[in-house]
Amino acid sequence: MNAEFLEALRDLEKEKGISVDVLLEAIEAALLSAYKRNFGSLQNARVHIDRETGDFRVYTQRVVKEQVEDQRQEITVEDAQKINPSYEPGDIVETEVTPRNFGRIAAQTAKQVVVQRIREAERNIIFEEFANREGDIVTGVVQRLEQKNVFIELGKTEAILAPSEQMPGEEYRQGGRIKVYIIEVRKTTKGPQILVSRTHPGLLKRLFELEVPELLEGIVELKGVAREAGARSKLAVFSKDDNVDPVGACVGPKGMRVQNIVNELNGEKIDIIKWNPDPSKFVASSLSPAKVVAVEIWEEEKVARVIVPDYQLSLAIGKEGQNARLAAKLTGWKIDIKSESQMREIYPDEYGVLFESEYE
Known part of the structure; x- marks a missing residue:
């Protein structure tokens, strides 16, 4: 590792938002594990990477004691003071023990850590993006079907449409575009798991909010939704403006607004009722x-x-x-x-x- 490596890490910080210090600390921890694994050391040790040059050093750490029981972990006061007269019992004495052929292991370990951290950062970005969209609608592309689950591509990640969240009789064809409702975003070791639904009443609510400007503007309020997906739904609406008919606003000119939603839901019947x-x-x-x-x-x-x-x-x-x-x-x-x-x-x-x- 050298100054060029540090410069690459700084570029990575700008591009991916991963702190250089966090990366270097992770690399130091990984190098310490690699040192102990490859050189069979039972000693306490520390790896330090110079933040200016990129050079790394491995140091053993021993505790200064009056009586030594384990020479790999401890050092006498007399021997410690030969290194530095100021050492006293309880102090930590560090000695450099960087192996000659440790450079290749260090480079490989650093690469693995950086790749892993990039992957984690990207997963966290995706998680944060979709965690904030729980209860919202997204449009995706049907990617594949596995064991009755439908996997839907959402840009850099994918969502799972479980059998219990699928509309009865609805067919999902690979490559087809589909609107789904995000019900939950879970953080897993393999990245964010996004669970979506086609049956949730929230899907109907959000579809109406997309189609009816008066709902988003707050003039018309959606008071309740009852849904049996694929068959029939009922909505209760209320207008805060006496001059605006809430049912008419949701139905739209010539019934176009509600018809667009019926089409999206494959013919599901929708009753729009004035709340009282x-x-x-x-x-x-x-x-x-x-x-x-x-x-x-x-x-x-x-x-x-x-x-x-x-x-x-x-x-x-x-x-x-x-x-x-x-x-x-x-x-x-x-x-x-x-x-x-x-x-x-x-x-x-x-x-x-x-x-x-x-x-x-």
């Missing part, structure tokens, strides 16, 4: 496209009984209960759906008085 602070009205809206006659609310139990016309019952419940299930997720209320004829059986005399339609 009145829980009965919000629950009624959440069952869209079904029409609701009345809603009974039990605040403490967080239960809502919804009454619908007989011909709307199956629509309100949805296929395999999907519409009702999504409405419950969206509102946070347990929803019990009854038809008008079922309610007449429960309240044969009072039904017409108790449940006049509020939502027509």
Whole structure:
């Protein structure tokens, strides 16, 4: 090692942001290990690299003692003072023991350390970049499929789309571009592991934020998302400006905004509902496209009984209960759906008085 090597390290510091001092300390530690490994030394030792010239030296370290038990670790006061009269018991005496043929080992070790540190630095940069993007959307290219996992290229790294995060029936073709939602970034010995999703409700939320300027501007607020990926989703939106229709803003001119998202999600149906602070009205809206006659609310139990016309019952419940299930997720209320004829059986005399339609 020499001054040219130090200059290369300084260039590396500018390019990769790796401190020269950190590199040199790592090289010194690696050289010490190499010295002990190759020369079988049981002595305490230290490696020093001159920060100006790049020259390196290996020194043994012995403790000054009145009585010596291990000559490899200790030195008598008399012998120490022959080297320097100022030595006293407890001091450390260093003696240079740099092997003649240590240069080749040193050069090889230094190269390995630098390469390893560069790799670690690049991994840290990637980790920091993506750790700050958890909960965000990225666009990547499908690289390969292994054991049902889809590996997606994201520039200098790749993300993993696990089977549980894949949309039912969606095909992933090598080379195809795809939008995914970053759910977690883990630090591992092999570099950052980026876990992404196509099923997370956050993907739907971020897609709407990209398509609807009013959401990013804060005029329209997304109050809730309920999603069964690949099948159906419901969103509750609210406008802080009375002149802006939140549902219309999300649907877009001629339905283009919502249609772009439907296309991205391969035809997933999306219901956009106007949020209402009145829980009965919000629950009624959440069952869209079904029409609701009345809603009974039990605040403490967080239960809502919804009454619908007989011909709307199956629509309100949805296929395999999907519409009702999504409405419950969206509102946070347990929803019990009854038809008008079922309610007449429960309240044969009072039904017409108790449940006049509020939502027509």
